[in-house]
Amino acid sequence: MNLLSRMPSWVGHHVAAIRVVVVLTVVLGLLYPLGMTALAQVPGLREHAHGSRLTAGGSALIGQSFLDKKGAPIPYYFQPRPSDAGTGYDASASAAGNLGPESTVDVLPVLGHPDSGKQSLLTQVCARSKAVGELEHVDGSRPYCTADGVGAVLGVFRDGGTTGKATRVVSLDQACPEKPFRSTYGGITVECATPGADYSKAVVTPVRGDAPAHPKVPADAVTASASGLDPQISPAYAALQTPRVARERGMTEAAVRKLVDRCTSGRGLGVLGAPAVNVVELNAALDHLRPVSAEGA
Structure with missing residues (x-):
């Protein structure tokens, strides 16, 4: 007769439970993590496992804001889409705006209390489109937007x-x-x-107004992604910014377009999603090829 058979039943149950905890701890707490870490070093997976770090800083998987100290777009960089993650591309505060097509009426700030107001999604889109239009020297008007960049x-x-x-x-x-x-x-x-x-x-x-049905400023230039962290923009938005970046860096538009093409990914499996340009990789490539000083090109 073995030792366990002479023990009270409740002791045997506890011993069995302890054995299960030990086995699961070794398998799931030690062997599994070590196995996944080893698998992540396989060529083709290693880059993603390390967060696709860029030598210039940051990760190619998480967007960045390319703004000056006053919050204005730095003209010699391609600009990403808007972000609702914290103050912008904060990986610890991934979030969406959670506003839908019915969000058209602003909460207007009371005089002397500017923080008491809240913009509707429509006004956010209108203001962003107007700002992008001014930056890129194109018509930033959109349907249902006023000339001063709020909801019509x-x-x-x-x-x-x-x-x-x-x-x-x-x-x-x-x-x-x-x-x-x-x-x-x-x-x-x-x-x-x-x-x-x-x-x-x-x-x-x-009120729709007389803005063109197909605005010059693409939709991704005025709306944030669901995570607020995506580093990609559409090829159309990249094409809109190419003349400015080329001018500011003293490059030809053809040379900038070549870098844009290099940083453009196609559809997943050839059919899923849409082609996209990684802004973080693109700006890093521009800095490597044609660095500019902090004061400008």
Whole structure:
């Protein structure tokens, strides 16, 4: 008769449990991590296992902001898409904006309290498109955006609630004393919006305007990725920035396009996703080929 058979049943259960813990600790806590670490050193996997580090700093897998100390785009760098991760591309705060197509009305800041306001997704897109257009010297206008870069959204008060004749019209995203983007609507003079006022009974009415159906500024230039960390932009956005970067670095556009092509990945398995340009790799390649001083090209 062995020792375990002479022990009380509850002791035998504890011994068996301890054995399971020891075995699982060795297998999952030691052998498995060591095996995965060894597998990660296989050629083709080693780069990803080490985070695709760049000699210039950072990782090719995580985007970076290429801004100066004042938060303005550095003109001799390709700019990434916007980021909602922390203050921008913060790997410890990966996040999306969580705003959808119904987000069109701003919470206007109260005078003296600029942090009390909150921009809608529409105004964020409009402001970014206007800024990119000015940086790249192209038309940054978009449908449903005002010329000053906010949502072209009217609050229409009607005598029947949601239907009937318009009795009052407010430009919801343009705080007073801003001049409304339209002077009249339905025969009613359009008012600027008063921060803190209650416009909840107004019918929210976006106005398309006369912007082109296909804006010069691509969609990825004005919207953030789901993670807020993606380092890629579309080839269209890279093409829009190429003349500026070439000019600022004293390079030909053909030479810059060659680097863009080198940093462009195709569709996954040939059919998934869309071609994309890795901005971090591209800017690192530009610095290696044609360095510029901190003061400019």
